[in-house]
Amino acid sequence: xxxxxxxxxxxxxxxxxxxxxxxxxxxxxxxxxxxxxxxxxxxxxxxxxxxxxxxxxxxxxxxxxxxxxxxxxxxxxxxxxxxxxxxxxxxxxxxxxxxxxxxxx
Numbered sequence: 237x238x239x240x241x242x243x244x245x246x247x248x249x250x251x252x253x254x255x256x257x258x259x260x261x262x263x264x265x266x267x268x269x270x271x272x273x274x275x276x277x278x279x280x281x282x283x284x285x286x287x288x289x290x291x292x293x294x295x296x297x298x299x300x301x302x303x304x305x306x307x308x309x310x311x312x313x314x315x316x317x318x319x320x321x322x323x324x325x326x327x328x329x330x331x332x333x334x335x336x337x338x339x340x341x
Contacts, residue, residue, distance in 0.1 A: 239275070239307050240260055242302070242303055247296070247299060251279060252282075253280055254280050254318055254321075256278070256279050274309060275308060275310070277313055279316070282318060297313075
């Protein structure tokens with residue numbers, strides 16, 4: 237199973253998101269082609285209601301522990317309740333440029 241598919245299946249199965257976006261940003265970094273090592277994940281779910289940000293991130297990191305122990309070097313998490321997502325205009329933060337050998341620019 238590819239890293240993207242693993243992330244998608246774990247989060248979909250366990251969090252039942254109303255919105256899930258997974259972006260492989262590896263190509264923006266100084267890694268081998270096809271590395272699948274840098275991801276940006278935006279997840280919107282009722283499961284985050286009443287949780288602080290650190291709890292949400294711990295929950296996602298726990299679900300993705302196998303990938304984080306292996307191929308995933310960086311994981312940008314944007315975790316929202318449906319109400320927070322609507323208040324944000326249904327937009328996540330843009331990822332910053334790589335500071336350690338970016339291929340972009």
